[in-house]
Structure formats: structure tokens, C-alpha cells
Amino acid sequence: MRTQVVIVGAGPSGLLLGQLLHKAGIDNVILERQSAEYVLGRIRAGVLEQVAVDVLDEAGMGERMHREGLVHEGFDLLFQGQRHRIDLKRLTGGKTVLVYGQTEVTRDLMAARAASGQTSVYEAQHVTLHDHDSAHPWVSYEKDGQTHRIDADFIAGCDGFHGVCRASVPRSAITEYEKVYPFGWLGLLADTPPVHEELIYVNSPRGFALCSMRSRTRSRYYLQVPLSDTLDNWSDQAFWDELRRRLDPAAAEALVTGPSIEKSIAPLRSFVSEPMRFGRLLLAGDAAHIVPPTGAKGLNLAATDVKYLADALIEHYQERSDAGLDGYSQRCLRRIWRAERFSWWFTSLMHRFPGEGEIAQKFQEAELDYLIHSEAGARTIAENYVGLPLDFGVRRA
Incomplete structure (x- = not known):
């Protein structure tokens, strides 16, 4: 088989790039190690920046997203038992975020790809990259007991933190x-x-908590827990009881509980891999970076990486210019490190760190108190939360 771009990974990054x-009229094939059902079953974040x-x-995926997504103009910071609102819209000149689950983004992208007749190979085993540092890269994989080969101009590594692309x-x-x-x-997902x-967002002496949602009838909640904890330690009732302890009285009273649909424990890490281009192999999304949620x-x-990468590939084919490809890694990493810094800072501000003692809690509460009473402080957190523009920091003549 021959194509222009082989995309490894059928998560939202790979599917969005393919779309x-x-x-733009650029042929592409997607390879995915897991089944489509498995990919759709992954529970992930649901807060989308305007970018x-x-x-x-731009990819034509907005119809259901705008119809069903929830526009949020702010969020609450809870510390010392009281909630304080960060007014995103006022502080950023009208910017907001949209709550729309990553699972729904993936579902929309899958449907669009299927409708357009593009090739996606799920349950592709033993995917192997060949000659990515040459002008003629190719990928091999196994499916139904047979080995297949795809020749391409480029390989896009959208296969996540544990994928084969960065490892190659x-x-x-x-x-x-x-x-x-x-x-x-x-994390606990419930139809409540x-x-x-x-x-x-909750800063509590008992640990961080987050009250989030996927829709007006489906909620997603999180509790900070030790890495040694297992799901066996957490019945649904134990989760709800602990969440109430970390909330303010009004929220604890208003909390509606119910059986969990999904429950899992996820570790947190900050991770960046540099560079993001290796000859004809280009990494995007979790294959190149991870942020604490x-x-x-x-x-x-990931969406920003894909936008930069798609623009660079379109420029290559339509304008015969490799300027976008040559600058892809540097352009992405500049934005990535800004987001990594904010995610690290916000994580450090809101969580209890083992061994740091009560003074660390006092430091956090003092900084939170400053943030909510300082227009500059509140604007800083709001500006980073809604997301910086694609061209933020670019000097203009």
C-alpha cells in the first residue's frame, strides 16, 4: 500500500490530523493497535480551549460539539472552606472554555472518517517504523496473521506516551x-x-479534589490519593464520603451521589520529549509530552500540535515549501513548555505533597488568597486556563 502520510494512533490526535x-486533499492511513471500542472506552478530560x-x-467537527457542549465562563477555587470564582470571561476579554468530553470528540472524528471512506486499520499488531530518517519511510504491521507494508512520505506519531513511534x-x-x-x-464517573x-478546584488539608462534568446529567469527580492506593480501597460510598469532607458545606449538601459508571486511579507526571521531528517522523500529542491534568x-x-503539523504538511504538498516542517518542533515546544509550566504550577498550588508539613499548606493558602484578591494574579491564572493564542509571543514587524 502507498499513501502520503501514515498516522500511527487513532486517538483524537491521529483522527484530527487525518481529518x-x-x-486538504492529502491521502493518509491510520494504524491503531487497539480496537475502536477500546479507544472509545478511554475516559479522558473534557475542557476545550478556544484554540x-x-x-x-476547521476539521468540520463542530456541529454536535457546539450543540451539546457546555460553555463555561469561569470556575471556582475552594480553599479554607470557601469558594471564590475566577471570572474567565471578564478577565480575558471575553474568552471562555467548552466542556465536551474527549470521548465525544473521538466519536465525532471516528464517524467523520468512516463517512469519508478513509482507511483506518484497528488492531494492527507489531507496528514497526522503517527508514524514517530517509526520504522513503515505511511502516509494517500484522493483521489477521498477515504482515502488511505501507510506504509513505511522512510518518505522524500520534500513538501516545507508551507508543512505538517515540520508542523507535x-x-x-x-x-x-x-x-x-x-x-x-x-476518578469517578456517574450519571448524576x-x-x-x-x-x-479544591485545595483541602485532606488533599486536592475536583468537581467536573461531562454533561448536565453526567458528572466526573476526582480525589487526590496516595500512589499506593488501589481501587479495592475505594467503594463508591467511601469516595462520596471523602469528597464531601473536602468540599465546602454548601457543595457537600448539594452533592448528588449514585453508582459509578467508571472508576480509576491515574498517576500524574510532567513529561516533554525534544525534539519532535526526526527526519520524516513527526511526533504529536502524548507521544511527545504529558501534563498533569x-x-x-x-x-x-495535542490539538495545537496537530494544527501546526497539518499546516506544515499542507504547505509541503501545496506550496512545495518545508519551512513549516523545519520549524514544527520549535514552534510546538515553545507552546508546550508554557502549558507544562502552568500545569506544574497549578498542580503544586492545589495538592498536598507528602513530607512538606503544615507550612506548605499555609504557603498555598496565602498564594491562593493573593490570586483571588489581585486583579493581575487572577488574570494570570485565567489567561493560562483559557489557553494562549496560537501566535502568542510571536514578534511582529
Whole structure:
């Protein structure tokens, strides 16, 4: 088989890239190790920045997103038992975020790809990259007991943190930066109305909590837990009881509980891999970087990577220019490190760190008190939360 771009990974990054390339008339094939059902079953974040919304609109994915997504103009910070609202819209000159689950983004992209007749190979085993540092890269994989080969102009690595693409790069050609946090997030999804119309981020002496949602009838809640915890330690009732302890009295009273649809514990890490281009192999999304979910940047960063990559590939084919490809890694990483910094800072501000003692809690509360009483402080957190523009920091003549 021959194509222009082989995309490894059928998560939202790979599917979105495939859709943008297809609209530009660029042929592409997607390979995915898991089944389509497995990909759709992954529970992920659901807060979209305006930049991500714009990219999805450009890909033709906006109709259901705008119809069913929830526009949020702010969120609450809860500390010392009281909630304080960060007014995103006022502080950023009208910007908001859209709550729309990553699962729904993936579902929309899958449907669009199927409707357009583009090739996606699910349950592709033993995917292997060949000659990515040459002018003629190719990918092999196994399916139904047979080995297949795809020749291409480029390989897009959208296969996540544990994928084959970054692992195929010689260690001498790559630099990795990583911070692993000493706690995890216990998440619970339930078909219950959200406790509040906007998200509540909780700094509590008992640990961080987050009250989020997927719709007006489906809620997503998180608790900071030790890495040693297992799901066996957490019945639904134990989760709800602990969440109430971390909330303010009004939210605790309003909380509607119910049986969990999904429950999981996820570790937190900050991770960046540099560079993101290796000859004809280009990484995007979680294949190149991971952020702790506190700042809701994971999917949004991936959408930005994909936008930059799609533009660079379109420029290559339509204008015979490689300027976008040559600058792809640097352009992405500049934005990535800004988001990594914000996610690290927000995580450090809101969580209890083992061994740091009560003074750390006092420091956090003092900084939070400053943020909500300082227009500049509140604007800083709001500006980073809604997401920086695609061209933020670019000097103009």
C-alpha cells in the first residue's frame, strides 16, 4: 500500500490530523493497535480551549460539539472552606472554555472518517517504523496473521506516551524531561447532575479534589490519593464520603451521589520529549509530552500540535515549501513548555505533597488568597486556563 502520510494512533490526535489532511486533499492511513471500542472506552478530560474548538471547527467537527457542549465562563477555587470564582470571561476579554468530553470528540472524528471512506486499520499488531530518517519511510504491521507494508512520505506519531513511534527514535537523538508526582487522581464517573454549574478546584488539608462534568446529567469527580492506593480501597460510598469532607458545606449538601459508571486511579507526571521531528517522523500529542491534568491542557496541547503539523504538511504538498516542517518542533515546544509550566504550577498550588508539613499548606493558602484578591494574579491564572493564542509571543514587524 502507498499513501502520503501514515498516522500511527487513532486517538483524537491521529483522527484530527487525518481529518485536516483529508480536507486538504492529502491521502493518509491510520494504524491503531487497539480496537475502536477500546479507544472509545478511554475516559479522558473534557475542557476545550478556544484554540482547540477552532481547530475542531476547521476539521468540520463542530456541529454536535457546539450543540451539546457546555460553555463555561469561569470556575471556582475552594480553599479554607470557601469558594471564590475566577471570572474567565471578564478577565480575558471575553474568552471562555467548552466542556465536551474527549470521548465525544473521538466519536465525532471516528464517524467523520468512516463517512469519508478513509482507511483506518484497528488492531494492527507489531507496528514497526522503517527508514524514517530517509526520504522513503515505511511502516509494517500484522493483521489477521498477515504482515502488511505501507510506504509513505511522512510518518505522524500520534500513538501516545507508551507508543512505538517515540520508542523507535535512537536514544542519542532525543532528550526527555520528566517529573513524576507523589500522588494520583482517583476518578469517578456517574450519571448524576453536577454539584455546580462550573468546575470546582479544591485545595483541602485532606488533599486536592475536583468537581467536573461531562454533561448536565453526567458528572466526573476526582480525589487526590496516595500512589499506593488501589481501587479495592475505594467503594463508591467511601469516595462520596471523602469528597464531601473536602468540599465546602454548601457543595457537600448539594452533592448528588449514585453508582459509578467508571472508576480509576491515574498517576500524574510532567513529561516533554525534544525534539519532535526526526527526519520524516513527526511526533504529536502524548507521544511527545504529558501534563498533569490539573490545568486541563492535555487534549488542548495535542490539538495545537496537530494544527501546526497539518499546516506544515499542507504547505509541503501545496506550496512545495518545508519551512513549516523545519520549524514544527520549535514552534510546538515553545507552546508546550508554557502549558507544562502552568500545569506544574497549578498542580503544586492545589495538592498536598507528602513530607512538606503544615507550612506548605499555609504557603498555598496565602498564594491562593493573593490570586483571588489581585486583579493581575487572577488574570494570570485565567489567561493560562483559557489557553494562549496560537501566535502568542510571536514578534511582529
